Amino acid sequence: xxxxxxxxxxxxxxxxxxxxxxxxxxxxxxxxxxxxxxxxxxxxxxxxxxxxxxxxxxxxxxxxxxxxxxxxxxxxxxxxxxxxxxxxxxxxxxxxxxxxxxxxxxxxxxxxxxxxxxxxxxxxxxxxxxxxxxxxxxxxxxxxxxxxxxxxxxxxxxxxxxxxxxxxxxxxxxxxxxxxxxxxxxxxxxxxxxxxxxxxxxxxxxxxxxxxxxxxxxxxxxxxxxxxxxxxxxxxxxxxxxxxxxxxxxxxxxxxxxxxxxxxxxxxxxxxxxxxxxxxxxxxxxxxxxxxxxxxxxxxxxxxxxxxxxxxxxxxxxxxxxxxxxxxxxxxxxxxxxxxxxxxxxxxxxxx
Ligand code: SAH
Numbered sequence: 504x505x506x507x508x509x510x511x512x513x514x515x516x517x518x519x520x521x522x523x524x525x526x527x528x529x530x531x532x533x534x535x536x537x538x539x540x541x542x543x544x545x546x547x548x549x550x551x552x553x554x555x556x557x558x559x560x561x562x563x564x565x566x567x568x569x570x571x572x573x574x575x576x577x578x579x580x581x582x583x584x585x586x587x588x589x590x591x592x593x594x595x596x597x598x599x600x601x602x603x604x605x606x607x608x609x610x611x612x613x614x615x616x617x618x619x620x621x622x623x624x625x626x627x628x629x630x631x632x633x634x635x636x637x638x639x640x641x642x643x644x645x646x647x648x649x650x651x652x653x654x655x656x657x658x659x660x661x662x663x664x665x666x667x668x669x670x671x672x673x674x675x676x677x678x679x680x681x682x683x684x685x686x687x688x689x690x691x692x693x694x695x696x697x698x699x700x701x702x703x704x705x706x707x708x709x710x711x712x713x714x715x716x717x718x719x720x721x722x723x724x725x726x727x728x729x730x731x732x733x734x735x736x737x738x739x740x741x742x743x744x745x746x747x748x749x750x751x752x753x754x755x756x757x758x759x760x761x762x763x764x765x766x767x768x769x770x771x772x773x774x775x776x777x778x779x780x781x782x783x784x785x786x787x788x789x790x791x792x793x794x795x796x797x798x799x800x801x802x803x804x805x806x807x808x809x810x811x812x813x814x815x816x817x818x819x820x821x822x823x824x825x826x827x828x829x830x831x832x833x834x835x836x837x838x839x840x841x842x843x844x845x846x847x848x849x850x851x852x853x854x855x
Contacts, residue, residue, distance in 0.1 A: 507536040507764035512678050520677035520686055523748060524660035524713060527768050531658060532619055536764045539620040539658075545590050550751050550767050553654050554736070554792070554833060555594035558823035560808065562597020564799040564852075565734060569598065569649045570605045572732040572843065572850045579730050580611030582647040587617045587640065587718075588655035592627035598651070599631065615643055640721045648731035650722060656777070657737050657769040659718075661710045663746065664696060666703045671696055674708070674746075676760065683760040703744070710743045710770060719780035726842055727784040732850045733842040739772030740838065741789055747771035774840050787841035787853035793834025796827060798852040 511529060515521060531538050544550045554561040573582065586595050595614065602608045614634040618624050624636055637643060663674035665687060672687040699709050722733050739747075750759040752766040759768055774789045805824040812820055828834045841853040849855055 505536070505762065505764055507533060508683065510536070511676075511683065511763055512681060515676070515678045515683075520675035520688070522662050523674055523676065524662045526676045526763075527660035530763045530766075530768050531660075533764065537620075538764055538767060539623065541622065541764075543591065543622055543626060544767055550753055552754075553590060554827055554837070555597060555653065556591070557826055558820070559597050560801055560804050560824070561796070561827060562594045563601045563804065564796055564801060565594065565651055565653075566598035566601035568734065568799055568850050568852055569651065569732060570602045570608055572847075573608065573649055574605070575848055576647070576730045576732075576844070578607055578611065579647040580607070581613055582611055582649060582731065583615050583644055584612050585615040585617065585643055585648060585650040587650070587652035588658060589616050589618055589627050589631075590623060590654075592616075592630035594651065594653055595627070595634070596630040613644070613646070617643070640718050643721065643725065645725065645729065647729045648722065648725040648733070650731070650733040651736070652733070653736045655737070656712070656715065656735060656772045657739070658767075659712050659714045661712050661748065661770045663708055663710050663748065664693065666699075666705055666707045666709070668705065669700060671709075683763070685760070702742075707744065708746050710747065710773065712770075712773065712776060715776055716780045719777060723781050723784040723842055727844050730844055730847070732847075734839060734850060735772075735777060735842070736792060736837060736839045737772040738836045738838070739774055741773075742775045743771065743773035772838075774838055777840055781842050783845070784842050785845045785849075785855070787843070787849045787855055789838045789840050790853050791830070791835045792837035792839055793828040793830060795839045795852045796834075801828060 532540060534540060546552055546556055589595050614631060616627055616634045617637045617640050664671040665674060667690050670690045670692045672690050675686050675688050677684055677686045747770045748759050750757045750766040750768050752762060757766055778786045809820055826832045841850040843849050
């Protein structure tokens with residue numbers, strides 16, 4: 504029995520079944536046993552691999568996109584370059600290397616990282632020694648904000664509700680004979696979900712992300728007030744319907760209740776919810792990652808990088824390009840949405 508399973512079972516015995524969001528928070532961020540608190544889950548040897556870990560081209564193009572937005576908005580100085588959930592720091596390091604060639608950028612930039620995991624903060628500080636770290640987004644400076652979040656929103660805890668007549672039952676996690684099990688709460692009308700009565704039927708499951716509105720308010724208000732742009736990249740789609748809670752261990756999908764604290768827990772991101780909370784700033788259409796990277800010139804960049812390569816290194820490089828852009832790999836499942844000031848032009852690669 505993992506230490507965390509013990510803690511969860513005791514908590515359920517004391518206070519009763521818990522919402523999926525509480526289960527996710529404990530599994531991912533428990534100070535001693537949480538998944539992100541205790542390890543670096545990224546890379547081939549970890550449980551999953553992300554776009555910046557696949558190829559430097561990802562961070563380079565994100566960097567050029569943000570730098571172009573910064574130029575389009577008159578090169579505000581000073582400004583904040585922020586990342587939510589920077590993992591190993593690879594994406595930010597690639598962004599900074601690329602934007603160092605943009606005149607004036609390095610003199611004006613202040614790097615701010617929002618990261619909950621002490622283990623990952625330690626990795627990030629090796630690559631980005633001059634950053635400032637934050638526990639959450641609220642403490643980011645009140646300055647022009649250029650922000651990226653790759654595979655951050657999918658790690659935020661969600662709640663799940665199953666339609667029952669004109670009301671909802673919450674999917675909860677309880678225990679039967681010391682085994683964690685899913686159950687349903689009593690029926691409750693939920694004003695937050697009133698609009699979902701139109702597009703669901705009895706038995707349908709919808710997901711909400713309680714932290715999302717507050718995070719989006721912080722981003723959008725700064726961008727509209729001071730200028731800036733945000734690129735939010737993740738797997739998911741417009742409009743959430745159905746159970747997307749997923750546990751990954753060693754690159755395999757497993758039962759989300761089987762290895763609490765030892766598996767990554769995520770859900771698909773509902774881009775409609777992100778757009779709904781983008782006000783007072785403007786938002787772009789949701790664009791597939793493959794289309795976005797092609798528009799920013801990934802194929803040209805891939806050709807340049809391929810020139811000195813041969814053999815296995817060349818094959819790996821071609822495979823990485825394919826993996827980031829091909830519709831059957833990350834190109835279609837992953838989406839990008841941009842947030843920008845209502846008076847500005849959208850970030851390159853995205854359209855309204
Ligand atoms: N963006 C990185 C890592 C993605 S993994 C990449 O693309 O490789 C998710 C990241 O978000 C990790 O760094 C994790 O520690 C962080 N994270 C998860 N939940 C968080 C929270 N509630 N607050 C801050 N950081 C969080």
